[in-house]
Amino acid sequence: MFELVEPIKTERLVLRPFTPRDEEDMLEFESREDVARYLFNEPRTREDNARELAVRVNRTALRKEKDTLMVAVELDGKVIGYVLLVWLSEEHRQGEFGYVFHPDYHGRGYASEAAVEMLRIGFEKMNLHRVIGRCDPRNTGSARLMERLGMRKEAHFVESEIFKGEWGGELHYAMLESEWRASHGAR
Known part of the structure; x- marks a missing residue:
């Protein structure tokens, strides 16, 4: 079990619960x-x-x-995206994480910085055995991010579902707790 009581502060970001005052920042990229x-x-x-x-x-x-834990990612008082962690299975200690960021803030390492904290919660606070991430194969930025985080590509499902009116695929990435600890150590 994990509850975000205090904001998580990284080198440049604050990860915190969403509040009603985030509506305009959220709309700026979600629209x-x-x-x-x-x-x-x-x-x-x-x-x-x-x-x-x-x-x-x-x-x-x-x-x-x-x-699902879903937190706002704040940079200098502005919400520039969000990260999330879903507890998929208690018995099998599985989770899934994801992220969405305002395109004006892409390419600066903010998504990596925030995503690492979701993986840290999964592995170090929730004691998960495995965390997955999924993305559309055309979303090369998301795939590269998961690879930079040390996740391995386990599957590429080709035309596996109808997505927004056309056949779409999905890439599946994963990391095990042992891989996390080997690359990040436990705090």
């Missing part, structure tokens, strides 16, 4: 076509964004299987 392109949702309208934010403010803990 963009290029952000929604590889997500299951369409670009968010103001109303969609408000509904989603109301859900996110309560996603602050992993108390039971299937719970």
Whole structure:
């Protein structure tokens, strides 16, 4: 079990629960076509964004299987994205992490910096055995990020589902707890 009680501070970022005051920052990137392109949702309208934010403010803990921890990533007082961790299986100690960032902040290492903290929570706080990440094969930036984090590509599902009206594929990456500890050590 894990609950985000205090914000997590990295070298440049603050990872913290979403709050109602994040609505405009969130809408700034969630409403963009290029952000929604590889997500299951369409670009968010103001109303969609408000509904989603109301859900996110309560996603602050992993108390039971299937719970999602979803935290805002803040840079200098502005929310530039989010990271998440889903507790997939208690019995098998499995989790899944993900991330979405404002395109204006791509290429500066912010996603890597925040994603490492989600993996740290998974392996060091939740004692997970395995954490996966998934992305669309066309999302080469996301695939490269998972590889930089030390995750291994385990599968490429080709035309495995209808995604936004066309056949889409999916890449699956994974990291084991032993691999995390070998590369990051435990704090």
